[in-house]
Amino acid sequence: MTTSAHGAPTLADFAGTIVLVGAGKMGGAMLDAWLALGLPPASVAVIEPQAGPGLTALSSRGLMLNPLLKDVREVSAIVIAVKPQVAPTVVPTLAPLLTPNTVMLSIMAGRTLGFLEGALAQQTALVRAMPNTPAAIGRGITVAVANARVSSEQRELVQTLLSAVGAVEWISDEALMDAVTALSGSGPAYVFLLAEAMAKAGAAAGLPPALAATLARATVAGAGELLHRSPLDAATLRQNVTSPGGTTAAALDVLMANDGLAPLMTRAIAAATKRSRELAG
Numbered sequence: 001m002t003t004s005a006h007g008a009p010t011l012a013d014f015a016g017t018i019v020l021v022g023a024g025k026m027g028g029a030m031l032d033a034w035l036a037l038g039l040p041p042a043s044v045a046v047i048e049p050q051a052g053p054g055l056t057a058l059s060s061r062g063l064m065l066n067p068l069l070k071d072v073r074e075v076s077a078i079v080i081a082v083k084p085q086v087a088p089t090v091v092p093t094l095a096p097l098l099t100p101n102t103v104m105l106s107i108m109a110g111r112t113l114g115f116l117e118g119a120l121a122q123q124t125a126l127v128r129a130m131p132n133t134p135a136a137i138g139r140g141i142t143v144a145v146a147n148a149r150v151s152s153e154q155r156e157l158v159q160t161l162l163s164a165v166g167a168v169e170w171i172s173d174e175a176l177m178d179a180v181t182a183l184s185g186s187g188p189a190y191v192f193l194l195a196e197a198m199a200k201a202g203a204a205a206g207l208p209p210a211l212a213a214t215l216a217r218a219t220v221a222g223a224g225e226l227l228h229r230s231p232l233d234a235a236t237l238r239q240n241v242t243s244p245g246g247t248t249a250a251a252l253d254v255l256m257a258n259d260g261l262a263p264l265m266t267r268a269i270a271a272a273t274k275r276s277r278e279l280a281g
């Protein structure tokens with residue numbers, strides 16, 4: 001790797017081929033982000049049975065689309081973005097791509113490092129990661145955990161691949177992945193539900209339903225953007241818009257009561273954590 005003059009490495013700074021296995025919603029979003037950041041299409045191979053016109057167009061710019069595996073050389077990273085259910089059939093077929101320098105990055109929910117090690121039947125540098133859907137607009141957050149074989153340069157490559165679609169946090173205890181899945185992996189759905197619930201409540205308070213939906217959507221999106229841009233934490237931002245005895249305080253008295261949002265969210269995230277553990281087996 002030769003680090004760019006700008007400091008943090010870019011994808012173009014890493015030698016070798018990136019192989020993407022599964023270019024669906026998440027894999028496709030990652031591929032688009034890598035190319036937008038300047039990764040040459042000729043440095044990418046994509047294995048995708050349902051290749052659409054976008055991938056076909058990229059293949060005319062040098063991207064290797066469904067190549068014979070023996071023709072793919074010097075693989076620096078294999079990114080596995082297929083559904084977890086097909087992993088037992090797909091992962092073992094990738095073994096011929098592995099070189100001593102290859103790192104395998106899996107974003108499959110619930111598929112552990114132990115599963116991947118077993119499926120490859122050889123010692124491999126592995127990273128398991130959990131992104132979330134805002135990755136589609138470059139605003140995801142991904143949590144990653146590496147096995148002991150991942151070198152610092154491979155970790156940097158994976159960090160660069162993942163940060164193309166948002167923020168990245170590393171953990172060293174893989175057991176935390178179930179709670180990560182429950183919080184940030186599934187979390188966007190909780191926020192969408194919040195917008196739905198606010199819209200319904202606004203309609204119940206007398207607003208035309210379409211106006212209530214518009215207000216709820218813009219409020220969740222705007223508050224999320226403010227939280228994103230502000231250096232202040234969520235509690236401080238909340239306090240800053242709450243005058244004693246005012247309307248916001250009246251609502252927060254309900255939401256922050258002993259049977260309010262916090263215990264409900266704790267139960268919801270505990271249920272998702274438990275389900276993630278069950279699915280991982």
Ligand SMILES: NC(=O)c1ccc[n+]([C@@H]2O[C@H](COP(=O)([O-])OP(=O)(O)OC[C@H]3O[C@@H](n4cnc5c(N)ncnc54)[C@H](OP(=O)(O)O)[C@@H]3O)[C@@H](O)[C@H]2O)c1
Pocket residue numbers: 021022023024025026027047048049050081082083084086090107108109130131132133185
């Ligand atoms: N979407 C998210 O927000 C999110 C968040 C966290 C983690 N993930 C993980 O990301 C992975 C992909 O999720 P997704 O939502 O992107 O699913 P998806 O849209 O269904 O993408 C999976 C892609 O892999 C393709 N595929 C199937 N079998 C294959 C094979 N043998 N070789 C190569 N490609 C194959 C699928 O093609 P077909 O359509 O023909 O089956 C599809 O295009 C999952 O493991 C999921 O757990 C997703």
